[in-house]
Amino acid sequence: MATTLESSGSALRVTGLRKAYADVIAVDGLDLNVEAGECFGLLGPNGAGKTTTIEICEGLLPADSGSVEVLGKRWETDADQLRELLGIQLQDTQLSEKLTVDETLTLFQSFYRNARDIGEVIDEVELGEKRSSRVGTLSGGQKQRLAVACALVGNPKLIFLDEPTTGLDPQSRRQLWDLIARFQSEGRTIVLTTHYMEEAERLCDRVAIVDHGHMIALGTPRELQESIDVSNLPPPEPRKTTATLEDVFVALTGRHLRDE
């Protein structure tokens, strides 16, 4: 799978990132490099440090040490510029239930110096029929598409999606996959976290698996699948001829439960 694109260069470069909370080290010396135009997946069990990493990259959390370079800029010096260039969807933002879809997007649009047309964004996320519905009346999938629309309205170069399809029904998930694939086809860079291996396999050009704040594997989904010897998998997996990304994930991060 091609990882170098027409506008190559680094969209996100993270080196030696460290972040500790009072009781736990969330990110422990992480290095990442996301190429412009690629869809990059960040996988890992609960508590692996994915959200912390993403929030540091989004400028929402300060890092303890290490450096983050987003689109060639740094949060310490270019925060205002960077916020104009990024599209963000957080894990569990609840948008105001009293506002309509239109009003919500008009609000987000108003924050950006150069913003996309609301109607166009609404069509893109297929919420045309819900334009004047209150957010409180939307289904889970529709709310999530609205959250993605809020990330799109500023015409971002780089989009961060933190578990965009968690808790959605299969139809809504596929609709979002279409949407994400379309961003990528428009030449935007995407960084997403997910628990669904199928999602990563379908959408991501490259995947990093992190655990305990370290990166433990990096490559295209195919490369990672091929790195596992199927015959070593515990039952019932050995019946397969090639490993799935989920096999890789479980083989690397172990089988014990990681409850948040």
Place this chain on the structure above:
Amino acid sequence: MNDSPPEVSERSEYSPVLRPAVAGRSPDTTKTLSRRDRGFKRSSMVQLTLVRFREFIREPEAVFWTFIFPILLAAGLGIAFRQRGPDKLQVGVVANQNSAPLIQSLRKDSTLVVQSFDDSAAAKALRTGRITLLVRPTPQRDSVLYVYDRQRSEANNARVMVDRAVQVGAGRVDRVHSTDTFVTEPGSRYIDFLIPGLLGMNLMGSSIWGLGFTIVTARSKKLLKRLMATPMSRSQYLASFLASRLIFLILEIVTLLGFGHWAFGVPLRGSLATLLLICLLAALSFGGLGLLSASRARTTEAVSGIMNFIMLPMWIFSGVFFSSANFPHAVQPFIKLLPLTAVNDALRLNMLEGSSLAAVTPQLGVIIVWGILTFFAALKLFRWR
């Protein structure tokens, strides 16, 4: 979409191979609208203020507590404590052979309600307070005995009224002719005291709740964090609360004072511009307290506790329902320094006494100092995430 094609073909549909075909819509070439294209109504300050406005009017409970509840409270208390004129005096007469002419003379006085009793019933009526004074005719036609409790002022009053009726009935002629002119003074009734207090309480409540609750809700829903990830100006976010407060402020003043004026004739003796200035400064100053309550709290439960902790003492001490002068002399300086006391005092001086702007400057000073201190403390402590 639902009858998914085999995995391989769907994967290839999304593969980067397709990209150059639609590369015409890259972020650099997608059509965008600049701030100027979008116009004033779509500016972030207007949009943020509109959001505050919409969130408020789409919350029926908030509308009730801000606009309807104060009016119900004013109406209820105004009716309960209205002045009904002097009460009629209940007097009893012991029935015997001389009581008939006596009762007749007493009935001529419209302030007296006269009943006749036999001996034991009369004693019981006096004891239980059904009558304030008992008239006992004596066997001699030219003398009468009054039985009453001289500690009770209305009994003394009854003594004077009854005796006058008895004397006039027996033929006394007054030497001096007297006439009465009655005056009623709006401004001295309970409702006149109450309405400015309710206005002050309402200004405090809606500023503190309006900021405190909304901000903490946004924080607990991670909406505040989401907004922080946009280029939104933080000061505009906070300013939008004040802007929407000012819009509702006018409505609050007009509904409550309009009601008081229309239903009870509560006077508005001072300048309306000064009244508006007092309300404006009060709303902004209490906004600072609201912001301070919201600066750290992560849950709406926590902020509700903080806000009640701030407001409850002022409901009691600041002279909303009864004068703060009822509290001991030693604590008066502290009561005077509470922001709601200053607001209520200033409103009463303006509305009831028609005092000038200069006369309410000490109160305005207290209000402004509270506003400045709380805003700076809030900005220092405020947690955006």
